[in-house]
Amino acid sequence: MTTVDLSAFFTGLGSGLALIVAIGAQNAFVLRQGIRREHLFPVLAVCILSDAVLILLGTAGIGKLTETAPLVLDVIRWAGAAFLLAYAVLSFRRAIRPAALEATGGGRRTVAAAVLTCLSLTWLNPHVYLDTVVLLGSLAASQGPEGRWVFAAGAVAASTLWFSALGFGARLLAPVFARPIAWRVLDLAIGVFMVVLALSLMRSSL
Template sequence: MTPLDILSSAGTGLGAGLALIIAIGAQNAFVLRQGLRGEHVGLVVLVCMLSDAVLIAAGIFGIGEVLRAVPAVVVVIRLAGAAFLLAYGVLAAKRALRPGTLTAGAEQGALGRKAVLATALTLTWLNPHVYLDTVLLLGTLANQHGGLRWWFGAGAVLGSVLWFSALGFGARLLRQIFARPGAWRVLDGVIAVVMVLLAVRMAFAF
């Protein structure tokens, strides 16, 4: 095991992690929304990063292989994930179709710390999609690196740290744009379309 081998595995993990995390999802949408509103951003980012680290570690420990060995479980997770994404897409569509349901203004009311924490945990741990991507897929890719699998995992965790930090704390750069209710409606419209497409893809193909 040479430093170059370690760097290569970590770099591959970083790329794989970012490729899976960056795709628009319910968790990312929530992080972005909290970043734009400036509400408990650090808490949300921390929850997402730590959760990803635990899930990636679980995949490397072999839980992903256990899931793959029981096809029926994977099917159930896949269908549950499709339902989860579809439901989130419907909620986003309702917000997009109702002017004023979400803006960056204070009139919408700030979510309390407990509510934000509960939502972040729910969108992470009760989202079946995360078990397919983070545990099963990343875990499988990591274990293909043999003795370097934990360096691959470290790279994937770094990708999570970089992405959620950029998404949550960088969102403030867009606050001026999202001061207009119309911008929120466009964002939620895009999220709704993407969620529905992902739900369909997950339901009929894996």
């Protein structure tokens, strides 16, 4: 790999981390799954592969299409807001009545349910498209015809490193969450955060 390639790779790595390492619905879900040690590998695979697909699409130039079709983003915003509000309701239910939710089968997800939730939190979030497709796609284009794909590889590497660290690193918090009250506080915080995100999406669509 040449010096130019290395520069493009590390620029992509840094740019990817700057955009991905932020508190969001997807990261909150991965954190919760990591603490519970529940279906972590498929959840991480969904996050990493989804980011890789979106980054590569942005690098290929799809970001320009997204910019010229604001209606698409509006539809995604409203669908994402509705999903986040529904997810917030479940989080509040877990926080208020954790025993009741466990009894109805809502405490632990199946693999399919965890994957579908992760897919929804990823693909119904318009910020994901803005960060990966539009912003990273634009930055990749600035690296030139050859350097843009090396940049994209760096951005994909950033996503892989971040989600792996977040998911597996969450286990360090397991002693704290050995107490039921800690889960109730976490679920309450996640519920509030989802409502805030949903409201911000709705405001941006008005």
